[in-house]
Amino acid sequence: MEDVHEVPRKRIATAHLAQHIGKPVCFVGRVEKIHPTGKFLVLSDGEGKHTTVELSEPLDEEISGVLEVVGRVTNQATIMCMSYVQFREDKSPFDLELYNEALKIIHEFPEYFPFG
């Protein structure tokens, strides 16, 4: 299985999961819930819609705030996470709604923001 970090990963929101089953994606969302096992997270996107993220390794620490998840969309329209980073919000909060608007624009103009 190819390393998902070496291929284009389209930036998507929850509404786009169904159209990207099996594809490598990049999802940005705010942590809403962490499963007691630490293996699953629920993130909300800029429209408030929830996505379930399955981690390849369970979390060993509490995590909160905005995460950027890289992974593949499963048949159940969840994301199998290969890696994630936390967006820093120590100086300014991240405007997730604005990011969602930006997603709409880059999806509308793929000729000016190509993935791959």
Add this chain to the structure above:
Amino acid sequence: QRIRSQNIVPCTVSQLLAAEQVDETFRIRDVEISQVTIMGIIRHAEKAPTNILYKVDDMTAAPMDVRQWVDTDEAGGENAVVPPGTYVKVAGHLRSFQNKKSLVAFKIMPLENMNEFTTHILEIVNAHMILRKNLMSASRAPQSFSSAGIGDMGGYGGGGSLPVNGLTAHQSQVLNLIKNCPVPEGMSLQELKHQLQNMSMSTIKQAVEFLSSEGHIYSTVDDDHYKSTDAE
């Protein structure tokens, strides 16, 4: 005709990888680029005596090689290695060696506010759209963009305030029409008004005055007719 961008153009890694090289210049869909900015996360950092090699990932392709030359006289400070996992803005020049693209960075700055990343995404679409529109013949009917929030792109009518090669969108359109006019006495102001439906005569005259004072065009038979100084 070349539209040379003397500004720094925000790009995706995928755009840089797709850029075509002709002699010493790179073009992204016919728009010439040299200095660019990208924003992404550092996946890898390798320090060598004279340079630091980073791999910067913006999700649009595989991570790109970014090389930063180190001032060997300077101790620490400027040239501290930025750790992997950090989101950065990179400003640099595009290079290609043995068919592999890379950037030579003159500035690498960690992002302190991640909203800058959202802005960068929007600026990429905006910049490439405007650069592309400036290349097209202005006599084409203006396209209307759906109101996705960018609003009037300024390529036709409106503000047109993003300067490319030192010219605004209005000035570029007027210059392109004048350049492409085959008639010996050049293009008349009336003809320009006829072709540029969305521009007022006073806007056209202002553009002509500016272009003339900068030496891009010159008047021919009278003050209403202009030719381009750029030899075809």
